[in-house]
Amino acid sequence: MKLLSLIVVCLTGGLLLYGTADLPDWGDPNAPASLHLSNYYIENAVRDTQVPNLVTAVLADYRSVDTMFETAVVFCAGLACFLLLRDFTPKKDHYYRHVPTGVILHVKNPDRQVIVGNEFEDIDKEWLPPDTIIKTVCRMLIPFIQIYALYVVAHGDFSPGGGFQGGVIFGSSLILLAISYNLKYLLKRVSEKFLGILSAAGVLVYMGIGVVAMVLGGNFLDYEKYAPIFGEHHIRALGMLGVEIGVGMAVTAVMVIIYINIVSEGKHDEGL
Amino acid sequence: MTELFMLIAAKYNYWLYIILMMIGLYAMIAKNNLMKKLVGMNIFQTAIILFYVSIGFKHNATIPIIMGDHGHGGHGAAIHAADYINPVPHVLMLTAIVVSVATFGVAMALCVRVYQRYHTLEEDELRMRLSEK
Numbered sequence: 001m002k003l004l005s006l007i008v009v010c011l012t013g014g015l016l017l018y019g020t021a022d023l024p025d026w027g028d029p030n031a032p033a034s035l036h037l038s039n040y041y042i043e044n045a046v047r048d049t050q051v052p053n054l055v056t057a058v059l060a061d062y063r064s065v066d067t068m069f070e071t072a073v074v075f076c077a078g079l080a081c082f083l084l085l086r087d088f089t090p091k092k093d094h095y096y097r098h099v100p101t102g103v104i105l106h107v108k109n110p111d112r113q114v115i116v117g118n119e120f121e122d123i124d125k126e127w128l129p130p131d132t133i134i135k136t137v138c139r140m141l142i143p144f145i146q147i148y149a150l151y152v153v154a155h156g157d158f159s160p161g162g163g164f165q166g167g168v169i170f171g172s173s174l175i176l177l178a179i180s181y182n183l184k185y186l187l188k189r190v191s192e193k194f195l196g197i198l199s200a201a202g203v204l205v206y207m208g209i210g211v212v213a214m215v216l217g218g219n220f221l222d223y224e225k226y227a228p229i230f231g232e233h234h235i236r237a238l239g240m241l242g243v244e245i246g247v248g249m250a251v252t253a254v255m256v257i258i259y260i261n262i263v264s265e266g267k268h269d270e271g272l
Numbered sequence: 273m274t275e276l277f278m279l280i281a282a283k284y285n286y287w288l289y290i291i292l293m294m295i296g297l298y299a300m301i302a303k304n305n306l307m308k309k310l311v312g313m314n315i316f317q318t319a320i321i322l323f324y325v326s327i328g329f330k331h332n333a334t335i336p337i338i339m340g341d342h343g344h345g346g347h348g349a350a351i352h353a354a355d356y357i358n359p360v361p362h363v364l365m366l367t368a369i370v371v372s373v374a375t376f377g378v379a380m381a382l383c384v385r386v387y388q389r390y391h392t393l394e395e396d397e398l399r400m401r402l403s404e405k
Contacts, residue, residue, distance in 0.1 A: 005301040013294040020286040021279065027331040029354050034330060038358040043351050046338050054336035054359040059366060070367045077374030081381045159337065164370050251370070258377040265384055 049236040051157045059162065060240040064221045067243070068206050071250050075203050078254035082196075085266035095127065096120040122184060124269050130181050138180035145173040153248045157237045163244035167251025174256050183264055192260070192268065195253045202250025209242050285326045293319035306383050306393045310376065317372045321365045328358035336362065 024031035041058055051057040059067050094107040096116050104123070107114055116122070153166030178186040210221040218225035223239025230238055260268060280287055296319060299312025336359035338351060387393055390401050 002302050005298060008301065009294050009298045012297065013290055016290045016293070017287065020283045020290065023283060023286055024327075025282055026285050026326065027329050029330040029333070031327065031330075033327045033361070034353075034358045038328075038360050039353040041359055042336065042338075042353045042356050046351065052338040054338065054356070055362045055366065058359055058363045063363065066367065070370060073371055074374050077378050080378045084378075084381045084385055160335070162366075164366060168373075254374075254377075258381075262377070262380050262384060265388065 049240075050234050051237050051240060053157055053159065053161075055160075056156050056162055056240060056244075060243050061223070061236060064210075064243065067247070068203075068210065068221070071203050071206055071247050074254050075199050075250055078199050078257040081258045081261045085261040087266040091267070091269065093125065095123045095125060097123045097127065124182070124184070127182075134180050138176055142173050142177060145176070146170060149173065149248075153244055154241070156244050157240055163247025164251055166244075167248040168255060170248065170252040171255030171259075174252070175259050178259065178263075183260060183268065186256075187260070187268060190256065192257075195257050199250050199253035199257065202246045202248070202253065205246030205249065206243055209239065209246070213239075286323070289319045289323045289326070292322070304395050306386065306395065310379050310383070313379075314372065314376060317368070321368055321372075324361040324365050324368075328361035330354065330357050333357045 024033075028034075041054055041062070045054050045057040045062075046052060049057045049061050051061070092109050094110065094114060096105045096107070096114075097103070097120065098105070099119055099121055104127075105120070149166045149170035151166075152161035152169060153163055156162035156166070174186060174190060177189075209223075213222045213225045214220055216225040216228075221239075221243075223236045226239060227235045293316055296312045296314070296316030299315065300309050303309050303312060333354065333356055336356045338356070383393060386398070390398055392398060392401075
């Protein structure tokens, strides 16, 4: 089996290597890929959209319908992870820690839901006090990571960045919180319901911008039609920013949803 | 022999990507563990992303962000296409990276479900368990 697959792989690789003889040289400015469409984008994108970052201009304006369904794909991935893994069966053992004294209560098979006061926190069986060094470093780092993520989203029109990148950075800051403390600490601040609503709202913001442009009398996602509301100046850049914010919201939420469901096998208790 | 070396030197980027791609393909076909197959799939996708990005490269060109005062209605120097690399492969690969992350997440979720049910991720053991029923 291994030998057979090695032969297949070598054969495919040989064919592909033979095919490279016809491909353009490395860095050739007259390569076929750089002759037709890309020249139009480079020479006219600033005039058409007033956005100097061509990648954002193509992604969020020329090809914005493509990006909209891209966001929908990301949303569907989060939904699939949730539906595959989420486990709502109630657990048998509950552990509560009295915060001022550190005493841990173990409740076995409660007949109905145990309601505890604010001085208790719901913990796991393998609960350990968070490490001081890790806690301090992460507490200092996380705000800066989040500010940087917002910068990346907001400056996607003028410098490298955009909704996908900023969303992933923001999501990773929340995942860092879950790793450095524990999963419950994250879920107390960012609840699962909030994440679900945020991921759906991101897609909705994107589609809403498109539909409102239609209501205002233009084509789907035609940002020019927002000019009576926001003014003529840089209106397409503003429309792209709105779209990128939607993408960033959806990507942030989906990253965290995928993480929390995979890491705890859908139980949302222990985590790493 | 010299001819072959000349050919490789001219197209060395494609040779590297194809070798990387074949490593991924071999892992997807021959490895027994489902997680290793997933890693192979990711290597394959990375090779394709590198291939596309290298197509967009031009000598003596910079990143596709227009410099200068073109954006504010000013008519400065004309923009030459040869000064900026091709933005289209970058856009396509940006979306491809996002799709690869999403598919990897879903694939890992499926692996977790398979492990919960059969307590193994080895393909031959899984096939044995399935044929027992």
